[in-house]
Amino acid sequence: MVELRAVGHSFGELRALDRVDLEIGAGEVLGLVGPSGCGKSTLLELVAGLLEPSDGRVAVDGETPAGERLARTVLMPQRDLLLPWLSAIDNGALALRNRGAAREDARRGAHPLFQRFGLAGFEATAPGRLSGGMRQRVAFLRTLQAGKPVLALDEPFASLDAITRAEMQEWLAEALAEQQRTVVLVTHDVDEALYLSDRVAILSARPARVVAEVRAPSPRSVPRIEAVSDAGFTMAREQALTALQAASVAP
């Protein structure tokens, strides 16, 4: 579904990515973990068609042109970026509006997801009046509403406190199990990556390369606290942390 072959990217003198090879199957959730500032967000923008790689080949569904990648991928940035002048539901329905739907039709389209994500009753609320967890849910809903086969999630819960974050991870695990989309999930939290993904790729410090891959234990129980204390999970975590440590100290 998503394929990166010898992908490199530079911003002027700065080399962000170097010879990245990745393959993500349809319906697979791939976690990307790496030291901070290693170019993870750049990688997502490449997949999403917001950037052209300096070298190598990025294909989504076999298509390499940026416009084609953009048509098949939706990016959820790190910050929720809700537009303060729109109500929660109008934020959630942005993709429909962007494609020309009338306001009322777009709202009707987004409504079921509001119900499903526990946001019923908050449709008309301004984003500024929502809690951090709710804002993040609206942002995720907005991303799903785009209806694209590939989701590129950039540290979706980085701005949340630990408890909300754990709740949101469980919530996302459920949502992803239901949705069956191809997902590239960037995070700096190994537990989060292993809990949410099928497979985790470890990136090196900049310029980023894939240095190791760890298969997440499966099947996992949905309650996070059970999943992360499982013996298989602990082993996978050790493996991932060791690789990450090696990647961080590498020259």
Add this chain to the structure above:
Amino acid sequence: MRLRPADLLAPLAIVVLLLAAWETAAQWDVLADALDIEPFLVPAPSDVADSLWNDRSLLAEDAWVTLREVVLGLALAIAIGFAFAIALHLSDALRRAFYPLLVASQTVPVIAIAPVLVVWFGFGIGPKLAIIALVCFFPVTVNTLDGLRAVDPEQVKMMRTLDADRGRILRAVEIPTALPYLASGARIAAAVAVIGAVFGEWTGSDEGLGHLILVSQGQLQTARVFAGVAVLSAMAIALFALIGLAERRWAWWGKQPVAA
């Protein structure tokens, strides 16, 4: 910045205090003596109040003329300035070509070209509108342009992955971001619009508050001059308040903090 009624207390107290001091000084001819002029040239606030009341029909008639000029001129400047800012925002070539000219246009002494405008547009409302629009255009355009450029680039990326085209990004993200900036520009414009109207009327007019002030000056009717000034100030303050109301209705989210 949003004013609460309580925030108005201190400035009001200062105004009352100043008026009281002025009243006392005028009644005792202190000011006239200090300036070494005739006492009737230094009207007390109470004389100005008398004039406001006695000349009310005259003032109202002229105020209506000036108000029409100011509101129309300001509306014209906001409409043109907003459209121009969007054009400059959308085209790098236009911006590079016009932005320096826009800044340079501010060095044109409008009072000096006002007589020419009268020659061109005649004695009617035309030259006043032209002058007001000229002085108001700059703050509106520059502020709106700043607002359009203050957009968070991450928000634009987010919109692009949600299939927004250029027009949608402009309408859904850039213009809403720019509206509070437009309001700031409009507020500055409102203050200079009143000054512009007075200039316009001084250059060539037989009506309006500027004209009334000029004539009253010639007749040494200083109380009426001050009454005219008071009405002009009230007009500017009312415009400010009006823009504030519009901002609360259509730009209540305020200027967005620029992301790190």
